[in-house]
Structure formats: C-alpha cells, structure tokens
Amino acid sequence: MNATDLVVATPSGLYCAVGDFYIDPWKPVARAVITHGHGDHARYGMGEYYSTRAGLPILQWRLTDQTYHAFDYGEAFQIGGARVSLHSAGHVLGSAQVRIEAGGQVWVVSGDYKRQPDPTCAPFDVVRCDTFITEATFGLPVYRWPHTSDVARDIVAWRDACGERGETAILYCYALGKSQRVLAELMAFTERPAYTHGAIETGVQVYRAAGIPMLATIPVGDQPRGTDFAGELVIAPPSAAGSAWLRRFRKAQHGFASGWMRIRGNRRRRNVDRGFVVSDHADWPDLLRTVRETGAKRVIATHGNTDALVRALNEEGIRTETFVTQFGEDD
Amino acid sequence: MRRFAALYRELDQSTGTLDKRAALAMYFRNAQPADAAWALRLLSGGKIGGAKARIASSGELREWISQASGDDAWLIEESYSHVGDLAETLTLLLDDPATAPPDIPLSEWIEKRLLPVANADPERRRAVIVEAWQTLPFDQRLVFNKLLTGALRVGVSQRLVQQALAEISGVDIARIAQRMLGDWPPTPTFYATLLSQEATAEDTSQPYPFFLASQLDDPEALGDIGQWNLEWKWDGIRLQLIRRGDRIALWSRGEERLDGRFPEIEGAAARLRRDAVIDGELLAWRDGDSPLPFAALQTRIQRKKPGAKSLQEAPVRMLAYDLLELDGEDLRERPLHERRTKLRALLDEHADPRMVLSPDLDVADWASARALRATARERGVEGIMLKRRDSVYQLGRKRGDWWKWKIDPLTIDAVLIYAQAGHGRRSTLFTDYTFALWQDDQLVPVAKAYSGLDDKEILSLDRWIRAHTLEKFGPVRSVEPHHVFELGFEAVNKSTRHKSGIAVRFPRILRWRHDKPFAEADRLDTLKALAR
Numbered sequence: 136m137n138a139t140d141l142v143v144a145t146p147s148g149l150y151c152a153v154g155d156f157y158i159d160p161w162k163p164v165a166r167a168v169i170t171h172g173h174g175d176h177a178r179y180g181m182g183e184y185y186s187t188r189a190g191l192p193i194l195q196w197r198l199t200d201q202t203y204h205a206f207d208y209g210e211a212f213q214i215g216g217a218r219v220s221l222h223s224a225g226h227v228l229g230s231a232q233v234r235i236e237a238g239g240q241v242w243v244v245s246g247d248y249k250r251q252p253d254p255t256c257a258p259f260d261v262v263r264c265d266t267f268i269t270e271a272t273f274g275l276p277v278y279r280w281p282h283t284s285d286v287a288r289d290i291v292a293w294r295d296a297c298g299e300r301g302e303t304a305i306l307y308c309y310a311l312g313k314s315q316r317v318l319a320e321l322m323a324f325t326e327r328p329a330y331t332h333g334a335i336e337t338g339v340q341v342y343r344a345a346g347i348p349m350l351a352t353i354p355v356g357d358q359p360r361g362t363d364f365a366g367e368l369v370i371a372p373p374s375a376a377g378s379a380w381l382r383r384f385r386k387a388q389h390g391f392a393s394g395w396m397r398i399r400g401n402r403r404r405r406n407v408d409r410g411f412v413v414s415d416h417a418d419w420p421d422l423l424r425t426v427r428e429t430g431a432k433r434v435i436a437t438h439g440n441t442d443a444l445v446r447a448l449n450e451e452g453i454r455t456e457t458f459v460t461q462f463g464e465d466d
Numbered sequence: 467m468r469r470f471a472a473l474y475r476e477l478d479q480s481t482g483t484l485d486k487r488a489a490l491a492m493y494f495r496n497a498q499p500a501d502a503a504w505a506l507r508l509l510s511g512g513k514i515g516g517a518k519a520r521i522a523s524s525g526e527l528r529e530w531i532s533q534a535s536g537d538d539a540w541l542i543e544e545s546y547s548h549v550g551d552l553a554e555t556l557t558l559l560l561d562d563p564a565t566a567p568p569d570i571p572l573s574e575w576i577e578k579r580l581l582p583v584a585n586a587d588p589e590r591r592r593a594v595i596v597e598a599w600q601t602l603p604f605d606q607r608l609v610f611n612k613l614l615t616g617a618l619r620v621g622v623s624q625r626l627v628q629q630a631l632a633e634i635s636g637v638d639i640a641r642i643a644q645r646m647l648g649d650w651p652p653t654p655t656f657y658a659t660l661l662s663q664e665a666t667a668e669d670t671s672q673p674y675p676f677f678l679a680s681q682l683d684d685p686e687a688l689g690d691i692g693q694w695n696l697e698w699k700w701d702g703i704r705l706q707l708i709r710r711g712d713r714i715a716l717w718s719r720g721e722e723r724l725d726g727r728f729p730e731i732e733g734a735a736a737r738l739r740r741d742a743v744i745d746g747e748l749l750a751w752r753d754g755d756s757p758l759p760f761a762a763l764q765t766r767i768q769r770k771k772p773g774a775k776s777l778q779e780a781p782v783r784m785l786a787y788d789l790l791e792l793d794g795e796d797l798r799e800r801p802l803h804e805r806r807t808k809l810r811a812l813l814d815e816h817a818d819p820r821m822v823l824s825p826d827l828d829v830a831d832w833a834s835a836r837a838l839r840a841t842a843r844e845r846g847v848e849g850i851m852l853k854r855r856d857s858v859y860q861l862g863r864k865r866g867d868w869w870k871w872k873i874d875p876l877t878i879d880a881v882l883i884y885a886q887a888g889h890g891r892r893s894t895l896f897t898d899y900t901f902a903l904w905q906d907d908q909l910v911p912v913a914k915a916y917s918g919l920d921d922k923e924i925l926s927l928d929r930w931i932r933a934h935t936l937e938k939f940g941p942v943r944s945v946e947p948h949h950v951f952e953l954g955f956e957a958v959n960k961s962t963r964h965k966s967g968i969a970v971r972f973p974r975i976l977r978w979r980h981d982k983p984f985a986e987a988d989r990l991d992t993l994k995a996l997a998r
Contacts, residue, residue, distance in 0.1 A: 275541075275544060275545050275548055276535065276537045276541055276545055276559055277545045277548065277549055277555060277558035277559060278558075279558070279561055281562070281604075377887055377941075379929075379932070397558065398548075398549055398554070398558070399478070399551070399554055400549065400550055400551070406941060408479060408480075408481065409479060440548070442544075443541060443544050446540070447538075447541065450538070
C-alpha cells in the first residue's frame with residue numbers, strides 16, 4: 136500500500152480516505168457509494184447512500200427508505216476531496232463502476248460487471264484509469280460464455296420438452312438481474328408467459344416500472360390450488376430448491392441459470408437436471424480484455440478466482456495484487 | 467458423431483433409469499450398425515487405441531491444448547484442478563466454432579481419423595486432434611475428448627444398455643448379455659449377430675431364469691412337514707453354474723456373468739465328470755462349520771481377478787441346492803426330490819469341498835424346525851428355506867412352493883441425526899435418514915434407512931426436519947437429536963470402513979418410538995457385541 140492510494144481495504148470495506156467514503160461496505164459507515172443492489176454490495180445501516188439514478192428503485196426495493204443521493208451515469212460529483220462519477224458496469228439494472236479522481240490519479244472500482252449484451256441494463260463503459268479494482272468471480276479460462284440468445288433458445292426447447300412429458304420446467308435464477316435478463320432474452324423465442332415465484336415477481340415489477348421489456352409473467356401464488364403447471368416455465372430463486380413451495384408442481388424438472396453451470400460438476404452438486412450458462416459477470420477473456428482496455432498499470436482483484444488472474448496479469452507485466460473483501464460469488 | 471454426442475448429453479442429464487433406457491433405445495434404433503457397434507463398445511467402458519495404439523497421452527493433450535488455446539501450461543493445470551476432469555477441461559478451454567461442420571459419423575472418426583494415426587509421430591497425431599478441436603461444436607468436442615482420455619463414465623450400466631438392445635431387437639436380455647461377453651470386435655457384423663434372433667454356437671452359456679422364494683411368516687399353514695424339504699437360507703450370492711462341454715459360465719441372480727472372479731468354483735466345475743447346470747449359493751468359507759460373514763464375500767465380488775491374498779483370506783465355495791440340467795437334459799419339470807437325488811449323486815462322485823450339497827435339515831415337526839431356526843444367527847445363516855418336495859423349478863417369484871422363513875430381525879433404538887431428500891417422487895421430501903447410537907456422550911452414525919414409514923409419517927417427519935435443521939452440508943442436513951426409531955436389521959458385521967466400526971445388513975425402520983427420549987436410545991457397545 137502506498138500513502139497515495141485512493142482506495143484501501145479496511146475491516147469495514149473498501150475505503151477512500153481523501154473523500155472519506157466507502158464503496159459497497161459490509162459494516163455500517165457514514166457514507167457509502169453503492170455499485171449495485173445485490174445483497175453483498177448494498178447493505179443496511181449506512182448513513183448516506185450514493186448510487187446511480189437507474190439503480191435507485193432497486194435500492195429502495197431492497198433497503199427501503201434511506202438517505203439516498205442518486206446520479207446519472209457519468210455525472211461528476213464531489214465527496215470530500217474526491218471527484219466521483221458512476222459509470223455503467225453492465226451487471227444488472229443501474230449497476231455502476233465507481234471512478235475516483237484525486238491528486239492527479241484516477242482509480243476505478245468495477246463492482247461486478249460483464250461485457251455481454253444484456254437487454255435489461257446499459258452496456259459496460261470502458262473507463263480509462265491508473266488503477267483498476269476488478270472482480271474475478273470467473274477468473275479461469277474454462278469460463279467462456281456462450282451467446283445468451285442461444286441459451287434462451289435452449290431454455291424454451293427445454294420447457295417444451297418438459298411439456299411433452301407432462302412436467303413443469305422450474306428454472307432457478309437470482310431474483311435481481313438474472314431473472315429479468317432471462318425473461319427479456321426469452322421474448323425472442325416465445326410468447327408464452329412465464330410463471331414466477333413471489334421473490335422473482337417483485338424484482339420483475341421493479342424492472343417493468345423502469346420500462347424494461349420482458350416476457351409476460353404470472354405469479355404462481357395467484358393461481359388457484361390444483362393448477363396444472365405442466366409445460367410451463369417457472370422462474371424461482373435458488374433458495375426455493377428443495378423447499379415445500381415446489382410441491383405444487385407435481386412432476387418437474389429443475390434447471391439453474393448461472394455461469395457456474397459451465398462446469399458439469401457444479402451442475403451435479405446443485406442436483407439440477409439442466410444447467411444453463413447465463414452469467415452477469417465477465418468471463419475470463421472479458422476480464423483480461425477489460426483490464427487491458429482500461430489502460431491501468433496497476434490492478435487489484437477483489438473476489439472470485441483471483442489467484443489465476445493475478446498471476447496471469449503479473450506475467451503480462453501489469454502489477455496486480457488482491458484485496459480481501461466480503462463480496463460473494465453468486466451468479 | 468452428432469447423434470452420439472446428443473445421446474451422451476441425454477444420458478448425462480437424465481437421472482431416471484427409464485429415461486436413460488429410452489434414450490439408448492432411441493439411439494440404437496436409428497444408428498448405423500458401424501456407429502452402433504462403436505457406441506456399444508464405448509458405453510461398455512471400452513476405449514479406443516489403448517496401450518498398443520497410442521493416440522494421445524494426457525501430457526500431450528495438455529501441451530496441445532495449451533498451444534491451441536494460448537493459455538500457459540500453469541493455467542491449464544489450474545483449470546484442470548478446478549474442473550476435475552481432463553476431457554471436460556479440454557472442451558471448456560476453447561471457444562466453439564462459428565459454424566458447425568458437416569457431421570462425420572462416430573465410426574468414421576474412430577476408424578478413418580484416429581486409429582490410422584495411432585502410434586504415428588506426435589505432429590501427425592496432434593494435427594488430427596487440434597483440427598477436431600477447432601471444428602467440433604461443444605457437445606461433440608466433449609465426447610471426442612472423452613474418447614481420447616478414456617472411458618465415457620456416463621452412469622450407464624451394462625445391464626441398462628442390454629435392456630435397451632433387448633427392447634429394440636426382441637432378443638432375450640440374457641442372450642444379449644451372454645453374447646457380449648469377452649472380447650468382441652466393434653463391427654457391424656458383431657452388432658448384427660448380437661441382435662440376431664437365431665441361436666448361435668456361443669449361446670450355450672446361457673443360464674435358466676432363476677426361481678425365487680417368497681417370504682413366509684408362519685409355516686404351520688404349510689401342512690405336513692413331510693411334504694417339505696428344509697435347508698438353511700444362506701447369506702451369500704445366488705449363483706447359477708453352467709458347465710456344458712468345455713464351456714463354463716457363472717451367472718448371478720442379476721444375470722451378470724461372474725466369470726474369472728471365482729476361480730475356485732470354475733476349477734471345481736472343470737473337474738465335474740458330467741455336464742450340468744447347478745443352482746446354488748456362493749459363500750466365503752474358510753474352514754469349520756459356518757461361512758465367513760457376508761463382508762468377506764464382498765471383498766471378492768468387485769475383484770475381476772482376485773489376487774493370491776484375496777483368495778487366501780476369503781476363499782469361496784458353492785452350496786448347491788438344485789440341479790437344472792444334467793448331460794444336456796433340462797430337469798426343471800422334474801420334482802425337486804428327484805433333482806436333489808441326482809445332484810447329491812453328482813456331487814458325491816465329484817467329492818470337491820469347493821462345491822457341496824446344501825444339506826437337508828432333518829426335522830420331525832414344525833416345533834423342532836422353529837427351534838432349529840432360532841440357532842440360525844449363531845450359525846451365520848439367515849433362516850430356513852422351505853421347498854415343496856415335489857415342486858418343479860419355476861420362473862421368477864411364484865408363491866406356493868418355495869418359501870424363505872427368515873429369522874426375526876435384530877433391533878436397536880437409534881436417534882435420527884441426518885436427513886437427505888429422496889429420489890423420484892420423494893425428491894422434495896427428506897426421506898433418506900441416518901441414525902446414530904450413543905458412545906460415551908456422542909452420537910455415532912450406524913445406519914442409513916429409507917423405508918419403513920408410511921406417507922403420513924414421512925410428511926410429518928419432513929416438516930419437523932425442515933424446522934429443526936442444525937446445519938446443511940450440500941444436500942444433507944443435520945438435525946437436532948430428538949426422534950428415536952426402532953430399526954430392524956439382519957446382521958451386524960465388523961467393518962473398518964465405517965466410523966462406528968460396524969456395518970449393519972439391510973437396516974429398515976420398524977417403528978417411530980415417540981415414547982422414547984433420545985437420551986435413552988441404545989449404545990453402540992450393545993450393537994458391537996452382536997457383530998461377527
């Protein structure tokens with residue numbers, strides 16, 4: 136660590152001393168800049184929240200009433216001695232990278248990000264910087280994403296195959312981001328509405344209110360007892376797996392939409408019938424590409440398979456180290 | 467190879483045996499014989515090339531993928547240790563081709579592309595493989611890499627493949643199983659013979675379908691004991707021994723060939739003076755009056771070629787109880803007493819301790835039979851078999867003539883400590899339970915049981931488990947020690963593979979002991995004292 140470092144790792148989270156604020160802190164602090172609404176990045180208990188305008192409805196959904204300061208992408212604002220701006224990260228609706236400029240240096244904290252097209256959020260914005268703090272959730276070359284539209288076509292084919300067997304196709308997706316992206320991608324291949332678990336539908340409503348077009352959805356909970364869901368696609372959060380909620384689907388197959396499904400062993404450990412490779416994180420080629428495009432001379436990896444990324448970048452001549460954080464690796 | 471890759475994918479994705487079987491049947495129904503023969507070879511655990519025809523070593527594959535993907539060797543190793551399967555790693559490290567090439571059949575890949583370069587210089591072998599990597603789409607690339615790295619390992623048993631073949635051809639499964647024995651060439655000719663309705667010279671090793679006994683609770687209802695032939699119910703493996711000319715075959719009740727695994731029995735069979743098909747029980751038996759525990763036999767079952775140590779520690783013998791064929795004549799329609807007389811004569815003449823008659827139990831009435839049965843456990847047997855003296859040898863499980871009168875199970879009161887979701891229709895319910903006994907102040911797991919509760923009890927226990935989970939380990943939950951169940955089981959053996967030091971045979975739940983506090987469940991020492 137240098138005295139001039141704009142961001143350091145502390146027990147409460149990533150901290151910018153010159154602006155006296157934290158980025159996605161995991162302990163209560165006075166000022167928190169939030170990259171996006173996932174639970175491991177946006178937590179309760181902060182004095183003031185700084186976020187993107189596009190991401191504000193998500194924070195209000197997840198954190199309810201708080202003191203929020205919302206900004207447009209690219210709009211610069213001052214916190215203490217730091218000039219801060221938020222730039223699209225392409226991860227979920229309203230997700231941002233945090234650009235911090237002070238003392239003639241520019242640092243960017245990526246939060247979670249991806250480079251693949253996603254109809255539910257603004258695309259990743261390459262921000263030139265001196266130091267890039269990057270995620271590394273999928274930091275191994277075996278992680279390379281297929282085109283999401285191909286995967287969406289496979290999901291529809293799977294649903295139809297389930298239907299022929301009198302089964303329901305239950306697809307587990309994270310409630311914020313993944314579910315909505317899948318629903319948006321599905322529109323190209325089907326008009327048949329999808330059924331949703333309550334936790335999913337809440338997020339879908341937030342996205343619909345933001346004007347994001349998605350496949351029509353019907354909450355499972357609104358259906359009368361005894362409804363036959365054979366041949367229907369049901370979107371449910373991973374926490375519903377193995378729960379009593381599933382009993383209403385008499386015969387069902389289970390799928391999981393996640394970058395982790397790229398590896399067969401992960402699918403088997405999850406005990407699902409089908410894995411669909413859809414990720415809201417950068418795959419290996421995109422992690423390397425992004426680091427190169429930022430022009431950063433120094434890189435700090437925060438969470439995921441950081442070891443391989445750190446070694447690969449150091450071998451490429453980019454000084455790279457890690458920060459220990461409490462960010463999760465859900466996808 | 468597109469269709470074979472699709473089959474692989476379907477087999478890999480389905481968890482149900484019926485689905486797998488349907489996928490196999492569909493594949494074999496539509497496949498060209500040349501492809502079907504190779505598919506059969508690969509699904510049976512066969513490989514291409516092998517030691518004599520090297521196509522690519524694991525080291526070469528890593529080196530070549532490093533060149534093809536541009537990833538350094540250390541990154542290949544990191545990836546491999548992350549994924550845990552080399553074929554899959556090789557597949558994941560490359561992007562898919564933009565356009566799918568025209569399909570090349572499985573047999574052509576193997577016979578025209580891979581085998582011709584076997585043992586060639588590395589550059590020629592590399593060229594073929596890297597070109598395949600660059601042109602094949604994901605699913606086909608995975609299967610291709612599986613061919614290079616060894617067995618497919620896709621959770622398909624030999625029997626399942628044979629069931630599918632029987633289904634599409636109408637040929638009896640036992641005959642298909644028999645025809646697939648030993649070394650066979652993956653050729654269209656072989657495949658045609660395999661599914662041929664006509665009997666072939668090879669078919670003479672085929673067994674008769676087994677006659678199975680039914681469970682008996684009260685023998686008094688069987689009438690005069692003089693009508694019945696009583697034998698011990700041995701705790702081994704049901705075995706049909708076929709000796710026809712110089713052809714010897716051993717078949718288990720699961721219609722699996724056991725040839726090579728039990729050289730003692732094959733040796734004894736070779737010395738028989740006459741051709742015969744004998745039904746009996748295979749047991750591990752050293753000296754003395756009782757067999758070794760089932761666990762000893764278990765050490766032999768999985769060994770395709772037992773070593774000297776194994777042969778010495780767990781020698782086997784066959785207790786013969788029926789004679790189905792003698793000198794080529796089918797005796798199954800003859801009465802049991804006549805078959806047994808012939809069997810006794812055959813074995814007396816043979817005089818080989820590795821193949822002996824399962825002795826008749828000489829009892830005057832049901833009371834003395836019952837008294838004899840009470841000694842079963844100390845003799846290392848499971849109870850008594852009752853066979854009507856004039857019964858013919860029927861097919862399958864037909865009630866009336868053959869009965870098994872098992873000893874009452876041993877019981878313990880054990881505490882539920884882990885639960886896991888079941889399979890199939892029980893997949894959303896916690897129905898697979900692990901039970902523990904006390905050792906000092908600790909609960910040590912001793913048995914898993916899946917059956918014995920009714921649907922209502924299952925539902926109520928499922929709700930309780932969800933509400934009283936302590937920890938989750940993957941699919942397994944540990945629960946608060948609270949509920950006590952009476953478990954029944956057939957025997958207890960010492961075991962070095964279990965933490966408790968014992969293994970129970972056929973545990974099942976007899977009843978839910980709502981009345982018993984968990985602190986009063988049985989102690990492990992009680993169970994250990996029963997272990998053999």
